[in-house]
Amino acid sequence: MASKKTLYEKIWEQHAIHEESGKPSVIYIDLQLVHEVTSPQAFEGLRLAGRKVRRPDLTFATMDHNVPTQDRFNITDPISKQQIETLEQNCRDFGVKCFDLNSADQGVVHVMGPELGLTHPGKTIVCGDSHTSTHGAFGALAFGIGTSEVEHVLATQCLQQGKSKTMEVRINGKLKPGLTAKDIILGVIAQYGTDFATGYVIEYTGEAIRNLSMEERMTVCNMSIEAGARAGLIAPDETTFSYLKGREYCPQGEAWDKAVARWKELRTDEGAEYDTVVEFDADSLVPQVTWGTSPGMGTDITAVVPTPSEFPTENQRKAAEKALEYMDLKPGTKMSDIKIDRVFIGSCTNGRIEDLRAAAAVAKGYKVAEGVQAMVVPGSGRVKIQAEKEGLDQIFVEAGFEWRDAGCSMCLAMNPDFLLPGERCASTSNRNFEGRQGRDGRTHLVSPAMAAAAAVRGKFTDVRDWEFKQDAVTV
Amino acid sequence: MQMEAFVQHTGKVAPVDRVNVDTDAIIPKQFLKRIERTGFGQFLFYEWRFSQNGDVNPNFSLNQERYQGSSVLISRANFGCGSSREHAPWAILDYGFKVVIAPSFADIFYNNCFKNGILPIKLSEEQVEELFQRTEKHEGYELSVDLEAKKLTDAHGLDISFDLDEHRRQFLLQGLDDIGLTLKLGDQITAYEQQHQARLAHQA
Ligand code: SF4
Numbered sequence: 001m002a003s004k005k006t007l008y009e010k011i012w013e014q015h016a017i018h019e020e021s022g023k024p025s026v027i028y029i030d031l032q033l034v035h036e037v038t039s040p041q042a043f044e045g046l047r048l049a050g051r052k053v054r055r056p057d058l059t060f061a062t063m064d065h066n067v068p069t070q071d072r073f074n075i076t077d078p079i080s081k082q083q084i085e086t087l088e089q090n091c092r093d094f095g096v097k098c099f100d101l102n103s104a105d106q107g108v109v110h111v112m113g114p115e116l117g118l119t120h121p122g123k124t125i126v127c128g129d130s131h132t133s134t135h136g137a138f139g140a141l142a143f144g145i146g147t148s149e150v151e152h153v154l155a156t157q158c159l160q161q162g163k164s165k166t167m168e169v170r171i172n173g174k175l176k177p178g179l180t181a182k183d184i185i186l187g188v189i190a191q192y193g194t195d196f197a198t199g200y201v202i203e204y205t206g207e208a209i210r211n212l213s214m215e216e217r218m219t220v221c222n223m224s225i226e227a228g229a230r231a232g233l234i235a236p237d238e239t240t241f242s243y244l245k246g247r248e249y250c251p252q253g254e255a256w257d258k259a260v261a262r263w264k265e266l267r268t269d270e271g272a273e274y275d276t277v278v279e280f281d282a283d284s285l286v287p288q289v290t291w292g293t294s295p296g297m298g299t300d301i302t303a304v305v306p307t308p309s310e311f312p313t314e315n316q317r318k319a320a321e322k323a324l325e326y327m328d329l330k331p332g333t334k335m336s337d338i339k340i341d342r343v344f345i346g347s348c349t350n351g352r353i354e355d356l357r358a359a360a361a362v363a364k365g366y367k368v369a370e371g372v373q374a375m376v377v378p379g380s381g382r383v384k385i386q387a388e389k390e391g392l393d394q395i396f397v398e399a400g401f402e403w404r405d406a407g408c409s410m411c412l413a414m415n416p417d418f419l420l421p422g423e424r425c426a427s428t429s430n431r432n433f434e435g436r437q438g439r440d441g442r443t444h445l446v447s448p449a450m451a452a453a454a455a456v457r458g459k460f461t462d463v464r465d466w467e468f469k470q471d472a473v474t475v
Numbered sequence: 476m477q478m479e480a481f482v483q484h485t486g487k488v489a490p491v492d493r494v495n496v497d498t499d500a501i502i503p504k505q506f507l508k509r510i511e512r513t514g515f516g517q518f519l520f521y522e523w524r525f526s527q528n529g530d531v532n533p534n535f536s537l538n539q540e541r542y543q544g545s546s547v548l549i550s551r552a553n554f555g556c557g558s559s560r561e562h563a564p565w566a567i568l569d570y571g572f573k574v575v576i577a578p579s580f581a582d583i584f585y586n587n588c589f590k591n592g593i594l595p596i597k598l599s600e601e602q603v604e605e606l607f608q609r610t611e612k613h614e615g616y617e618l619s620v621d622l623e624a625k626k627l628t629d630a631h632g633l634d635i636s637f638d639l640d641e642h643r644r645q646f647l648l649q650g651l652d653d654i655g656l657t658l659k660l661g662d663q664i665t666a667y668e669q670q671h672q673a674r675l676a677h678q679a
Contacts, residue, residue, distance in 0.1 A: 017667045018660050023642045026657055028667050030675060038560060040510035049654070054664075057677060066508070079508040086510050118677075130559040130583060144559035144583055147512075148590035156657040158664060162640070194495060195553040198582055228556065230582055249677050259674075294495050315494045315551060322493070412558075414504045421527060433499040433557060435522050 004272040006166045007235050008201045011141040011266070015124050017158065024160040030123040032153050033109045034061040034096065036087040037414070038128030042151035043090040054157045056095040060118060063087055063100065064108045065414050069377050069404035072101055080415070094154075107380020107406045110134040110348035114218065115382050117247025121236035121263040126153055131348050131430065132231075133224040137217035138244070139236035139266045141201070144225065164230045165275040167200040168268075171208040173283030178464035180358070181216035182350060182428070182447035184208065185223040186288035188280050190298040198228035200276065203268060208282035209234060214243035215352045222349045223430050226295040235267040289335050289460050290445040292323035293434050298445065299335060301462045307331035326434055327442050328422070336460050338444070342425040343374035343401075343455040344437070345448055347411035350428035351379025353386050355448040359428075360392040362452035365469030368400035369458030375402040375417070377409040401455065413437045426454035478592045480650035484573050485619040486546030488610045490536050491520070496550050497557035498584065502566040515562055516569030547574045547618050549606050554595075555584025564591045574620050576627075578603050589643055592650070594622065596637050609633065622648060 005013075018026040039061070046053070053059060066080040075081040084101075091098035099105045105112060110131055113119045121139035126132060128150040135142035145159065153159055171184055202224050209217065217234050224232030241260055244250050251259045268274075286300035297320070299306065308320035308331065324331065329338070345351075345359050356376065368374045376396050378384035384406055387393055393403045410417040411429035419425055419441025428451050429436075432443040446454065453461040506518035523535045531538050537545075548567065554577035555563060564587045567575065575588065576596045588595040598606070609629065610616045619628045622644060627635040646653070657664075668675065 017663050026660060026663075028664070028671075037507050041512045041561070044510070044512075051654070055668075055675075058675065065504075077508070083508050083510060128559055128561075130557065132559075146559055146561035146564075146583060146587035146590060148561060148587065152654050152657065155654050156660075156664065157668075158657050158660070160653055160657065194556060195579060195581070198553070198579065228553070228581060255673070262674075294497075319494050412499075412504050414507065431497075431499070431557065433497045435503055436499050439503070439522055439527065 004269040006268045006272045006274060007139060007203055007233055007266055008141065008164070008166050011122055011124065012163060014122065015141075024162045026158050027124060027161050029126050029153050029157055029159055030058060031118055031125045032059045032150070033113055033125070033127040033132070034059060034087070034150070035065060035109050035127070035129060036063040036083045037065045038147050039090065039150055040083065040086045041147050042128070042154060043094065045151040046094070046154060051155045053094040053096060053154045058157065059096045059154065060113070061087060061091050061096050061098040062106050062109055062112055064106070065408045065412065067101060067405070067407040068415050069407050069409045069417060072405050076416070104381040104385065107382065108348045108351060108408055110222065111351055111379030111383065114138065115247070115380060117244055117250040120244065120250070120259070121240060122266050126159065130225045131222050133229065134218050134222040134348055136221040136224065136232040137214065137234050138240055139233060139263070141231055141233065143231040164201040165199055167197055167202050167229070167276040167278065168274040169202050169204050170277065170279045171204060171206040171282050172279060173208055173281055174211065175208055175282050175285065176464070178287060178449065178466070179282070179285050180447040180449065181212055181219040183285055183288045184280070184282060185220045186290065186295070186298050186445060187285050189223065189227050189296045190288065191280065192227065192278060194226060194294050194296040195228035196278070197224065200229050202227065202229045202232040203274070204232060204234050210237070213354060214239055215354045218352070219349055223295065226430060236263050287447065287450050287463055289450065290432050291327065291329060291335065292320065293326055293432055294319070294323070295430065295432060295445060297323055297432070301335050301450070301460060303335055305329045305331050305333045305335065336462060339424070339459045340426050340444070340454050341372060341423040342419060343372060343451050344377070344410040344425055344427040344429065345375070345451050346377030346379060346409055347429040348379060349430040350448050351377060351383065353383050355428065356383065356387050356392050357390070359448040359452040360395045361468060362449050362463065362466055363399040363401065363456065364395045366399055366456040368455045372455055372458050374400065374455040375404055375410070377404045378406050380406045399456070410437050426451045426460065478650040478652070481573070481592055481594055481622055481647040483619070483621050483623070484546070484594070485617055486573065487542070487544055488547045488549055488606065488616050488618050489542040489545035490607055490610050491548060491550045492536070492607065494551040495553045495556055498555060498560050498563045499557055501555065501563040502560065507560060507562050512565055513569060515566035516571065519566040519570040541614050544571070546571050547576065547620070548572045549576045549603060549610065551603070552578045552600070554580050556581040559583045561587045561590070564588050564593050568593055574618070576603065576606060589646055592647065594620065594647060596620070596627070598635065598637060602635055
């Protein structure tokens with residue numbers, strides 16, 4: 001039967017408003033999120049062309065990339081300051097709601113949107129930011145766009161898009177204690193590479209995915225872009241609905257029931273075919289640590305730094321050599337012998353409350369190793385408030401972590417938080433590119449629990465062997 | 476934005492011999508703070524071109540005398556991976572490149588190129604390798620791109636056809652304003668919005 005469809009195809013069909021053969025489709029965009037770095041030129045473009053924002057009510061802004069995480073109103077870099085002020089001005093001029101630095105809801109745009117309940121199953125969501133894929137965890141078709149397209153959506157609430165191919169990434173089995181959503185996605189990318197999903201929209205399925213909380217699903221979808229995918233999706237279920245229920249921008253009462261009924265249809269039909277299927281085994285997963293300068297250069301905490309000559313292709317060998325040189329690592333070194341200088345816990349990948357709880361559970365009763373500087377940056381104002389309510393900030397501070405204000409911070413180091421040349425960092429963020437966290441800084445991607453353990457030991461440590469002190473923090 | 480049309484181009488070739496050239500390498504984030512579209516070329520590949528103290532790195536290809544004034548960039552697989560920053564193609568264009576050739580490109584980067592009148596060309600690994608060798612061998616090596624014929628040629632007998640989505644080709648050939656095109660669908664957009672009003676209505 002031709003009517004069997006994947007989740008992606010269903011959302012696509014509900015939003016394609018104009019299709020012509022040989023041309024990209026025009027699809028309607030239900031929600032655009034805007035931040036300060038990729039929007040100024042878009043608003044300027046509107047001004048120059050005398051155009052308005054078509055649906056300011058479907059457009060929401062915040063500033064996150066540039067904001068300092070200490071003394072946040074004192075932005076010393078004049079260009080950062082100008083960028084933030086430009087966003088405020090643009091939002092005023094075009095009637096767009098902005099969760100600015102005075103708002104308790106301000107935060108990393110992909111933490112904030114779901115928290116406010118702006119992200120719904122079945123929506124099309126764009127933002128001038130590649131990690132927009134995060135919102136796919138709710139079964140929304142969400143992807144990053146460039147600034148020209150930001151302008152396009154502001155002006156028309158539509159986007160010209162070619163249809164992507166579909167890929168099922170099926171995560172079989174169950175996660176063992178100490179393993180997290182971050183290990184799943186790092187493991188998938190280490191196994192299949194950083195461009196295996198280029199041209200595809202991924203749908204994550206399988207037992208391990210179903211068992212994840214909403215926040216964990218966001219961690220998985222967040223890094224879809226690191227696999228090259230246009231977007232990552234997870235079909236909505238009760239976990240999704242109970243997360244959303246009662247949030248500000250969610251429908252209420254009868255409208256809620258109707259919405260849930262509609263959302264329940266958003267699943268891939270039995271027997272529908274994906275263009276490609278790949279599988280991954282969660283049962284045998286071991287905590288992951290990256291060793292190189294691309295998110296795919298990762299391995300098990302129990303493994304050693306690989307030997308470049310053992311890679312199958314010439315390009316891979318060259319890339320691994322360059323990476324190890326940059327990372328100052330020797331082949332054969334045990335991952336658990338690599339010493340670190342800095343720890344960053346935060347970002348739209350792992351800056352949510354459950355991430356902070358997991359890190360705090362490890363840190364509780366311990367001290368950050370001598371010579372290590374560790375910081376915790378909540379993903380949003382709300383995460384910060386919640387963490388303080390639960391006393392997580394106290395646990396971190398007592399252990400010697402710095403407790404900061406919300407923002408992107410050292411995920412990309414555009415604000416005053418960055419690595420010094422040669423410093424090595426255990427980071428819960430999503431990219432370990434050269435210079436990502438500061439020029440000549442060395443980034444190793446890990447889960448929040450692994451980052452906290454590394455902070456305490458001063459080197460990477462298998463969190464499965466961790467001796468938790470006192471009761472782990474309870475929810 | 477109305478763009479300049481792209482029909483043909485002949486220019487000197489410069490190599491960046493790496494796989495996975497990411498957008499953080501193309502333009503490091505400390506240079507993303509400008510609020511204009513122009514002026515990013517000086518920061519292209521900044522951390523590869525310049526050392527920590529600002530000295531020119533003589534080993535990086537773009538700093539070598541023979542590649543000065545290049546307008547065709549060749550590189551390896553997964554070029555432009557990473558962030559969605561359009562600052563990356565802005566920097567490439569502002570530096571003087573009109574064409575980027577690689578075996579594969581990251582999705583968003585590829586898309587962003589067209590919006591700025593840059594032609595990204597996908598060739599096979601072997602073809603790209605051939606271009607690297609020719610660039611190395613012939614000082615001042617030039618390539619000619621004919622977008623009408625979808626062909627790449629040089630002065631040494633090279634003749635390669637490349638593939639490109641027809642719509643994207645027309646888009647470059649005509650320098651179209653795609654926002655203008657979508658705005659012409661105003662009635663359809665309005666009809667869609669009316670039909671989906673309940674769903675689109677936000678609370679609060
Ligand atoms: S936290 Fe990092 S990845 Fe997420 S939006 Fe900010 S800079 Fe981008």
